[in-house]
Amino acid sequence: MHKTRRYLVIPAAALGLSAVLAGCQSGATGSPDQYPSKPVTVLMPYAAGGPSDLTARSISACLGDSLGQTFVVENKAGGSGAVAMQELASAMPDGHTLGLGTAGTLVMTPMVNSLTYSIDDFTPIGVMAENPTLIVVGEDSPYRSAEEFFAAAKKKPGTLTVGVPGATSPAAIELKRLADQYNVEVVAVPAAGNAEMTTNLLGGHVDALFINDHPDVDSRIDEGSFRALAATTPERLPWLPDLPTLAELGYTDLVDATSVFGLFGPHDLPAPVATALEGALEGCLADPAVRKQLGETLVPAEFRDGAALGGSLTEIQALYRSILEG
Numbered sequence: 001m002h003k004t005r006r007y008l009v010i011p012a013a014a015l016g017l018s019a020v021l022a023g024c025q026s027g028a029t030g031s032p033d034q035y036p037s038k039p040v041t042v043l044m045p046y047a048a049g050g051p052s053d054l055t056a057r058s059i060s061a062c063l064g065d066s067l068g069q070t071f072v073v074e075n076k077a078g079g080s081g082a083v084a085m086q087e088l089a090s091a092m093p094d095g096h097t098l099g100l101g102t103a104g105t106l107v108m109t110p111m112v113n114s115l116t117y118s119i120d121d122f123t124p125i126g127v128m129a130e131n132p133t134l135i136v137v138g139e140d141s142p143y144r145s146a147e148e149f150f151a152a153a154k155k156k157p158g159t160l161t162v163g164v165p166g167a168t169s170p171a172a173i174e175l176k177r178l179a180d181q182y183n184v185e186v187v188a189v190p191a192a193g194n195a196e197m198t199t200n201l202l203g204g205h206v207d208a209l210f211i212n213d214h215p216d217v218d219s220r221i222d223e224g225s226f227r228a229l230a231a232t233t234p235e236r237l238p239w240l241p242d243l244p245t246l247a248e249l250g251y252t253d254l255v256d257a258t259s260v261f262g263l264f265g266p267h268d269l270p271a272p273v274a275t276a277l278e279g280a281l282e283g284c285l286a287d288p289a290v291r292k293q294l295g296e297t298l299v300p301a302e303f304r305d306g307a308a309l310g311g312s313l314t315e316i317q318a319l320y321r322s323i324l325e326g
Helices: 012-021 051-067 079-089 103-113 146-155 170-182 194-202 215-223 271-285 288-294 306-325
Strands: 040-044 071-075 097-101 122-131 133-138 161-164 187-190 208-212 226-231 259-266
Touching: 040 051, 040 079, 051 071, 051 097, 051 122, 051 259, 051 271, 051 288, 079 097, 079 103, 079 122, 079 259, 097 122, 103 170, 103 259, 103 306, 122 271, 122 306, 133 146, 133 170, 133 194, 133 215, 146 226, 161 170, 161 194, 170 187, 170 208, 170 306, 194 208, 194 215, 215 226, 259 271, 259 306, 271 288
Parallel strands: 040 071, 040 097, 161 187, 161 208
Antiparallel strands: 097 259, 122 259, 133 208, 133 226
């Protein structure tokens, strides 16, 4: 399979060090006009090493350089993202505690688990990256195409297993839609992120993955240890032009599994603080070095600000409410 995408992959530890070194000032909270007046904590609801973690660390390092303060990423995995999001929702709304949020952590998890927070408890700042979801199997899998895999699932409902990045991730919800709307019933196997999912597939513990695209995933497709069957996007991906979409295979509604990584603050974030962060984020996403770290094609072609991010989550909430609460 041919692709044109190229990456500069930077270890998470090095990116974390960059974030720590990005600024060295400290002091009192101060007024919004003096923001940031002390180190900023960026809560990460997932384990280290995956696409979301790479995104958070790359952006945090750049924000630190732009705003002249330390932006430190803290991984607080647990509860399908609820641990980090609950901490962010209850944080002081001064901009010194931020977080990476997704549709899974901010929309699906509260719906499924009846948590005390909702998307209304956060201030969206902007989209950092968008990672499409691929369906992949291992090199020894008997399935050469998505059609073959789904045909096998229809013959033996509930027997094939598919790894997903969290029980309430967009990928997990799309599997439920696959069963409800297309009578393709598989067993979702939640994992903490891409690293655990990869281990599960290569170890033969699952039959396939609904996995966020990432430099490591593309490398495995190139080398042959992963066989890509389809993309869950409206159109084919430019860097995987031979890979069909589920939509063109007849599953026209399964185009919503792309993971959108957004930057958020607590509710009632002062407008000057939100504006400063939004402007700095837009500048970071225009920086060639940051774009290489994230993967050029994972950065939105046009900057999507807080209003656009919030609107997107509201649409996703409406889309999945009937599925999750039905």
